[in-house]
Amino acid sequence: MKLNIEGLLVYFPYDYIYPEQYSYMLELKRTLDAKGHGVLEMPSGTGKTISLLSLIVAYQRAYPLEVTKLIYCSRTVPEIEKVVEELRKLMEYYSKEAGEKNNFLALALSSRKNLCVHPEVSSLRFGKEVDGKCHSLTASYIRAQRHSNPSLPSCRFYEEFDALGRQVPLPAGVYNLDDLKDFGRRKGWCPYYLARYSIVHANIIVYSYHYLLDPKIADLVSKELAKKSVVVFDEAHNIDNVCIDSMSVNITRRTLDRSQANVETLQSTILKIKETDAAKLKEEYRRLVEGLKEANVARETDIYMSNPVLPDEVLQEAVPGSIRTAEHFVGFMKRFLEYLKARLRIHHVVQESAPQFLKDISEKVCIDRKPLRFCAERLRSLLRTLEIADIADFSAITLISNFATLVSTYSKGFTIIIEPFEDRTPTIANPVLHFSCMDPSIAIKPVFERFQSVIITSGTLSPLDIYPRILDFHPVTTASFTMTLARTCLCPLVCNLRNPQHGAFWEGGEGPVIRNYGNLLLEMSAIVPDGIVAFFTSYIYMENIVASWYEQGILENVQRNKLIFIETPDAAETSMALEKYQEACENGRGAILLSVARGKVSEGIDFVHHFGRAVIMFGVPYVYTQSRILKARLEYLRDQFQIRENDFLTFDAMRHAAQCVGRAIRGKTDYGLMIFADKRYARADKRGKLPRWIQEHLTDGSLNLTIDETVQLSKHFLRQMAQPFKQEDQLGLSLLTLEQLQSEEMLQKIAQIAHQV
Amino acid sequence: MDDQGCPRCKTTKYRNPSLKLMVNVCGHTLCESCVDMLFVRGSGNCVQCDTPLRKSNFRVQLFEDPTVDKEVEIRKKVLKIYNKRDFDFSSLREYNDYLEQVEEIVYNLTNNIEVERTKQIMEAYQRENRDVIQKNKAKLTREQEELEELLLLEQQDNEQRRLETLQEEQRQLQAKRKNKQALLDELERSHVPATILLAQHKDRATQLENQIEKQKQVVKTTIFSTGIPMGQTVLLQPVARIAEVLYSYKPIEINTYGPPVPELEQLGRLGYLNHVRAAQPQDMAGGYTSGLACHRAIQDAFSGLFPPLG
Numbered sequence A: 001m002k003l004n005i006e007g008l009l010v011y012f013p014y015d016y017i018y019p020e021q022y023s024y025m026l027e028l029k030r031t032l033d034a035k036g037h038g039v040l041e042m043p044s045g046t047g048k049t050i051s052l053l054s055l056i057v058a059y060q061r062a063y064p065l066e067v068t069k070l071i072y073c074s075r076t077v078p079e080i081e082k083v084v085e086e087l088r089k090l091m092e093y094y095s096k097e098a099g100e101k102n103n104f105l106a107l108a109l110s111s112r113k114n115l116c117v118h119p120e121v122s123s124l125r126f127g128k129e130v131d132g133k134c135h136s137l138t139a140s141y142i143r144a145q146r147h148s149n150p151s152l153p154s155c156r157f158y159e160e161f162d163a164l165g166r167q168v169p170l171p172a173g174v175y176n177l178d179d180l181k182d183f184g185r186r187k188g189w190c191p192y193y194l195a196r197y198s199i200v201h202a203n204i205i206v207y208s209y210h211y212l213l214d215p216k217i218a219d220l221v222s223k224e225l226a227k228k229s230v231v232v233f234d235e236a237h238n239i240d241n242v243c244i245d246s247m248s249v250n251i252t253r254r255t256l257d258r259s260q261a262n263v264e265t266l267q268s269t270i271l272k273i274k275e276t277d278a279a280k281l282k283e284e285y286r287r288l289v290e291g292l293k294e295a296n297v298a299r300e301t302d303i304y305m306s307n308p309v310l311p312d313e314v315l316q317e318a319v320p321g322s323i324r325t326a327e328h329f330v331g332f333m334k335r336f337l338e339y340l341k342a343r344l345r346i347h348h349v350v351q352e353s354a355p356q357f358l359k360d361i362s363e364k365v366c367i368d369r370k371p372l373r374f375c376a377e378r379l380r381s382l383l384r385t386l387e388i389a390d391i392a393d394f395s396a397i398t399l400i401s402n403f404a405t406l407v408s409t410y411s412k413g414f415t416i417i418i419e420p421f422e423d424r425t426p427t428i429a430n431p432v433l434h435f436s437c438m439d440p441s442i443a444i445k446p447v448f449e450r451f452q453s454v455i456i457t458s459g460t461l462s463p464l465d466i467y468p469r470i471l472d473f474h475p476v477t478t479a480s481f482t483m484t485l486a487r488t489c490l491c492p493l494v495c496n497l498r499n500p501q502h503g504a505f506w507e508g509g510e511g512p513v514i515r516n517y518g519n520l521l522l523e524m525s526a527i528v529p530d531g532i533v534a535f536f537t538s539y540i541y542m543e544n545i546v547a548s549w550y551e552q553g554i555l556e557n558v559q560r561n562k563l564i565f566i567e568t569p570d571a572a573e574t575s576m577a578l579e580k581y582q583e584a585c586e587n588g589r590g591a592i593l594l595s596v597a598r599g600k601v602s603e604g605i606d607f608v609h610h611f612g613r614a615v616i617m618f619g620v621p622y623v624y625t626q627s628r629i630l631k632a633r634l635e636y637l638r639d640q641f642q643i644r645e646n647d648f649l650t651f652d653a654m655r656h657a658a659q660c661v662g663r664a665i666r667g668k669t670d671y672g673l674m675i676f677a678d679k680r681y682a683r684a685d686k687r688g689k690l691p692r693w694i695q696e697h698l699t700d701g702s703l704n705l706t707i708d709e710t711v712q713l714s715k716h717f718l719r720q721m722a723q724p725f726k727q728e729d730q731l732g733l734s735l736l737t738l739e740q741l742q743s744e745e746m747l748q749k750i751a752q753i754a755h756q757v
Numbered sequence B: 001m002d003d004q005g006c007p008r009c010k011t012t013k014y015r016n017p018s019l020k021l022m023v024n025v026c027g028h029t030l031c032e033s034c035v036d037m038l039f040v041r042g043s044g045n046c047v048q049c050d051t052p053l054r055k056s057n058f059r060v061q062l063f064e065d066p067t068v069d070k071e072v073e074i075r076k077k078v079l080k081i082y083n084k085r086d087f088d089f090s091s092l093r094e095y096n097d098y099l100e101q102v103e104e105i106v107y108n109l110t111n112n113i114e115v116e117r118t119k120q121i122m123e124a125y126q127r128e129n130r131d132v133i134q135k136n137k138a139k140l141t142r143e144q145e146e147l148e149e150l151l152l153l154e155q156q157d158n159e160q161r162r163l164e165t166l167q168e169e170q171r172q173l174q175a176k177r178k179n180k181q182a183l184l185d186e187l188e189r190s191h192v193p194a195t196i197l198l199a200q201h202k203d204r205a206t207q208l209e210n211q212i213e214k215q216k217q218v219v220k221t222t223i224f225s226t227g228i229p230m231g232q233t234v235l236l237q238p239v240a241r242i243a244e245v246l247y248s249y250k251p252i253e254i255n256t257y258g259p260p261v262p263e264l265e266q267l268g269r270l271g272y273l274n275h276v277r278a279a280q281p282q283d284m285a286g287g288y289t290s291g292l293a294c295h296r297a298i299q300d301a302f303s304g305l306f307p308p309l310g
Helices: A019-034 A048-062 A077-098 A127-138 A140-148 A156-165 A177-187 A191-198 A215-221 A236-247 A253-276 A278-290 A293-300 A312-316 A326-344 A354-365 A369-373 A375-386 A391-409 A440-450 A466-471 A510-527 A539-552 A554-561 A571-586 A628-641 A645-662 A707-721 A738-742 A744-753 B032-038 B066-081 B092-110 B115-128 B130-137 B142-189 B194-218 B264-270 B281-285 B290-302
Strands: A002-005 A008-011 A037-041 A069-074 A105-108 A173-175 A204-208 A229-233 A249-252 A350-352 A414-419 A432-437 A453-458 A475-481 A490-494 A532-536 A563-566 A591-596 A614-618 A672-677 A754-756 B021-023 B029-031 B043-045 B052-054
Touching: A002 A019, A002 A738, A008 A048, A008 A077, A019 A037, A019 A048, A019 A453, A019 A475, A019 A744, A019 A754, A048 A069, A048 A077, A048 A229, A048 A453, A069 A077, A077 A105, A077 A173, A077 A177, A077 A204, A105 A177, A105 A191, A127 A140, A156 A177, A156 A191, A173 A177, A177 A191, A236 A432, A236 A440, A236 A453, A236 A466, A249 A253, A249 A391, A253 A278, A253 A326, A253 A375, A253 A391, A278 A326, A278 A375, A326 A354, A326 A375, A326 A391, A326 A432, A326 B066, A326 B092, A350 A354, A354 A369, A354 A391, A354 A414, A354 B066, A354 B142, A369 A375, A369 A391, A369 B142, A375 A391, A391 A414, A391 A432, A414 A628, A432 A440, A432 A628, A440 A466, A466 A628, A466 A645, A490 A707, A510 A532, A510 A539, A510 A554, A510 A614, A510 A672, A510 A707, A532 A539, A539 A554, A539 A591, A554 A563, A563 A571, A571 A591, A614 A645, A628 A645, A645 A672, A672 A707, A738 A744, A744 A754, B021 B032, B021 B066, B029 B032, B066 B092, B066 B115, B092 B115, B115 B130, B142 B194, B264 B290
Parallel strands: A037 A453, A037 A475, A069 A204, A069 A229, A105 A173, A105 A204, A229 A453, A490 A672, A532 A591, A532 A614, A563 A591, A614 A672
Antiparallel strands: A002 A008, A249 A432, A350 A414, A414 A432, A475 A754, B021 B029, B043 B052
16 A cells, blocks of 8 residues: 655555554654654564565655665574565565566675575585685685686685676665575675675665674674665664674683684794795885874775774874884784783682773783774784785684773773683683673764664663663654554463462572462463463573472473473574474464573564463563673663663563563464563563553553462453454454545544654 | 693692792793702802893793793883883874884894894983983873873772762661651650551651652763753754844944044154154054054044034
8 A cells, every 4th residue: 555654655565554553654754854863662563674664665765865775684584584575575566556667776684604605615514614714715815816826716606706796786676695695696696795795785785783783794894884874773672782792802711822823823924924025014014104094084084984993093093113013013912912811810800990901901011002902903904914814713813902902992881800710610710801891882883873864673672761871872753652452462461479478589488489380380271272482580490490390290280281392502402392392382282382581482483373372471580680790781881871770670671571471472363361470570660661562451450460360361361362353353443444544533543652752 | 821830840830739930031930949949049040041040030920921921021121211202202103113113122132132232222222311211210101191090080980989879878777767766756655546657657668768769760860972861852843043134234433523533544644743752662562653642632632623503
C-alpha cells in the first residue's frame, strides 16, 4: 500500500499495516527531518525492520540530496540476512508499483570467512585464519613481489577483481551474502573486496555493529562513508557493552610471550632488511620525519570518520625522535613489554588510573607519554615497511601497541586492573591486565559526530533515558511504542515462591524455594501445550537447581509431561539441544528448554508460536557483581553520569529479563505466558523498568501470586487463546487497511501509541 | 618465569622461591648469595664478561631480560645529562632530532658499540651545556607536570566524594535517630494508644526514607556534551525571527550660534597658528599639535556670538 506520512509518499509492501508501524514511521520521519539522533523502542514482532526500511528508502528517493545512504547495523549474520530479505520484498514492490526499474544498490557485508570463494582459503575453519591467508595472497607488496617472481601463489579472484572490478559499478539490486558470492563466482571476482569497494556507492549497506564501532575495523571499512548517511542500530539494547568491548584490552601472560616473539621477529627482519634493502628503512624514516601529514589532511577535509585509537594530536605532530628509527622503536617496545611483564608478576590485585600508570612507567623504564601515544601508528608503519605478509601473527604486538596508545591518550574513562588469578581459582596463577573502558561513549562518539542521523532501536530499550546518558548523545526523539492488540495475547505474571515462614536464602531457606520452583515448573508442564522455555540466572545456579530437582524427584514427574533439554556453555551442544527441542515441540506433548539469561538462547533465538508458549524466568538476572571491572564501571557511571549503582544493575538485569521473556511473542497472532518467578519483580523499581508493552499488561491482579493462583490464571489465559482467531478479528483494531488508516478516529488513536519520553 | 636462575650456582626460582637475582652495569645476572660470596672485598670482575664491577652497584633485577635492566640504568644516567626540554628548542623538528641523538647514545652504550667515542661525546656535551643541565635539573617536564596535575585532581575528587558520602550517611543516621527518640518521647508522655503512635512512627519513617531517596535522585543533573541538561526537552522549531527596521546613522548637527569655525587642517593656511605658541618637540611626542589648542580656542570664541533673537 502507499502511505502518506506527513507529505512523504511511502511504499509499504504489505496490504495491511499495524497502527504502531505507522506511528513508528511518523517518529522516524521527524527524526530524519530534524537531522538528529533518535531512540525508538517498539516491541518485537511488530515489523520494526520493514517500517524502518520502507520509510528510509522512501525518504532517500524523495530527498536524494539530504540522505544519501542507509547504514543498517545488526548483530548476527542470520539477522543481516533477514534484513536483506525484507529489503528485497520492498524493492520488488517498488518495481511492481512504480513500474520503472529503480537503481537502488543494497548489499550485505560480512567477514572474509562468510564471503570468500577461494577454494583453499574458504575451507579454513576460523575467521582469523581466513583473514591471514587472504592477506598473504593479496597484500600489495606480495603482489608487487610477484611481478618479479611469478611462481608465488596468488588469488585469481582478487587479481581479476583488481584488474576489472573497479571499472564498472555493481549493477543495481539487492545482494545478500550468497548473491554476492554467486556474482563473484560468475564474474570470477572476489566478493569480499567487491562488497567493500561497492559500499562507497551503495544506497543501503547492511552489516554488523563492529564495522562501525570497533575502531580497528571501522578504520578499514567504514571511514569513507558519506556524512549524509542514516545509521540504524537494530537490536541495540546491548550497544553499550559492544562499545566497551571494542575499546577494552585484556593482556595475559600469553599475549606478552607472543608479543615477545613478535618483537624478536621484527628485530631479525630489520637486520635482514638492513643488509639487503637499507633504502626502504631510510624512506620510512624520511616519511616519519615529515609527520603523518596525509592522514591529517584527510581528517581536516573531513573525508574520513575519526578514529578513537588515532588521537588528533598524533596527526598534527611528527613522530617523536626517540622512536623514529626502527631499532630504537623495537628497543622501546622491548622495554614496554618487560615493564608489563614485571607488572604482571604480582600477588595481589591492583587497580589504577591511566595517569598513575603513566607516572609509574616513566619512573621505572623512562618511557614518556608522547612516544607511547604514537605507538600504534609507528608499529603499523613499521609492519608496512618490513612487508610482513602474515599480519595475523602480529595480532599480539598490535594489541599491545593499541593499549599503549589508548592508555596515553585517554586519562579518563579507562581503568587498569591487574589480577594475579581468576576469582574462581585463587591458587592458579593466571595474571591478567584488564585495560577496561568504562565509558561506552568514547567508542561511539565518532559515529554520532560523523553521521547526520543515528537511530537506536530495539524491542527492549526501557528505560529510554538511560541510553542517551550512557552513550552521551542528544536525541531529538525518544519514543516507546506499544503493541495494539485485538486480544491480549501476552500474559505476564509475577509469582512469589518464598513463603514468609521460610528463612532468607542465606539462612539456608533456599531449599523450599528450589522445591517451589520445581513445583511451578511441574504444574506448568501439565497445563501448557507444546514448548516451555525456562531461564535461570547463571549456569552454576541452573546446575545446582537441576541437581536438587533430580534428588527431589521433580524431574521425573516433569518428564511424564514433557521432555527436558538443557543449554550448556558449549555452542555445538546447545544448538543440538535446540534442534531436538524444536523437534519435540513439533511432535507429541512438547518439551521444556532450561537455559540461561545472557546465554546464547536468550539473545537472538526466537521461539515462535508453539516453540514457546510459556517463558519462566527464575530469579532476577543480575550480573556477577563481584567482578572488579563491573565495580569500576559502576563507580564511573555514578561519578560521571550520576547513575546510581543500583539503578544501573537493575536496569541491566531488567533488560535481560525483558529480552528473555520477549522470546515468546514474535508477532500478533502469537501468544505466550510470561512468568516472572520472583517476587522482586513486583516492586516498583523493577516493574517500572520493564518495556511499556509488557508493563501495560501487568496489572495488580497478576502480582504476588502463589503457584495455585498462577496455574488458575494460566489455565484461563490458555483457554481463551485456544479459541479460533482469524484475521478479520484483527482488522480495524490492530491491523489496518489503507482506508481504515485514513479515518480520523484511527489517526487520533495512532497519535497515542507513541509514548514520548 | 620460574625457570629464571642464577647462571653461576644454577639455583632457580622454582627450587628457591626467595631467590633474589641481582644485576650490575654490564647487564649480567647473579643471585644474591653469589654476589655476597664473590664480592666480599667490595669489588671484582664479572663472571661472564670480566668487566670490573663494584658490589655497591648491584641492584635487584626487575625485568626478565637483564639487558633491559642494564638499558634502563644507562638511560637514567644519560637522561640526567641530556635533560633539555622541548621549549629549549626553536622547532619541534630540532627537538625530535635531539631526542633521536639521545636514543642513539643509549643504544650504543647498551649494545657496546663505540663505547669510548660515545662517552667522549657525552662528556663534551656535558661541558658545553653545563648551565642548561643545572637549570633543568629541578624542573619537571611538561608532561610530568600534566600527569602530576591529573593525579592531584583525581585525589581531590576521591577525597571530596568520600567526604560527601560520609556526611550524607551521618545526616541520615541522625534523622533516623531523632525519629526514634521522638517515638520514645511520645510513648512516654502521650495518652494516645501505643498502636496509633507506632503507626504514625512507621508513616514518618517511610516518609523519611522517601525523602532520602528523592534527595539522592535530585543530585546534579547530568549535562550533555552539547551543554543541555538531561531531562530538558528541546524545541526543534527554529527560533522565531524578530523583524525590525535596521538602525541607520545620521550625523548630529550642532548649532553653535556663531560664525563657522575653520577646519582643523586649514588653521595653518589661514594664519591662525601664527598667534599661538608653537608646540615643543616634547609636546609633540604625546600627540599634541599646536592646531589642537588653537582650534579649541577659536571654537570657544566663536560660539554664541549671534544669540538667537527672542
